[in-house]
Amino acid sequence: QVQLVESGGGLVQAGGSLRLSCAASGRTFSSYSMGWFRQAPGKEREFVAAIPSNSGFTSYADSMKGRFTISRDNAKNTVYLQMNSLKAEDTGVYFCAANPNRYSSDHSPTYYNYWGQGTQVTVSS
Numbered sequence: 001q002v003q004l005v006e007s008g009g010g011l012v013q014a015g016g017s018l019r020l021s022c023a024a025s026g027r028t029f030s031s032y033s034m035g036w037f038r039q040a041p042g043k044e045r046e047f048v049a050a051i052p053s054n055s056g057f058t059s060y061a062d063s064m065k066g067r068f069t070i071s072r073d074n075a076k077n078t079v080y081l082q083m084n085s086l087k088a089e090d091t092g093v094y095f096c097a098a099n100p101n102r103y104s105s106d107h108s109p110t111y112y113n114y115w116g117q118g119t120q121v122t123v124s125s
Contacts, residue, residue, distance in 0.1 A: 009119030
């Protein structure tokens with residue numbers, strides 16, 4: 001079992017940057033691929049980015065490509081999401097999630113078994 005805790009959210013102006021972190025408990029973090037999702041008010045949860053256990057192939061939603069970077073440090077049991085050039089439409093609650101398929105970069109939340117509680121990101125225009 002994996003417990004996930006996100007941090008790093010906050011209020012930022014459009015064009016600014018934030019770095020989200022997701023700390024995982026347990027000694028099996030490196031066995032999971034990891035993903036970031038977000039949910040805006042009144043909208044469904046959407047895929048942001050994913051990274052396999054060996055950081056080999058990262059995947060991004062089209063609207064995040066070139067602005068967001070996902071990375072992980074297996075020694076620290078942590079996955080990161082660097083967000084640059086933020087826009088008002090990036091506002092939402094950001095969740096990290098763990099997928100037991102360690103080699104995947106799945107976009108669907110149904111493949112992810114464990115979820116954090118989320119961290120709020122608000123981008124003011």
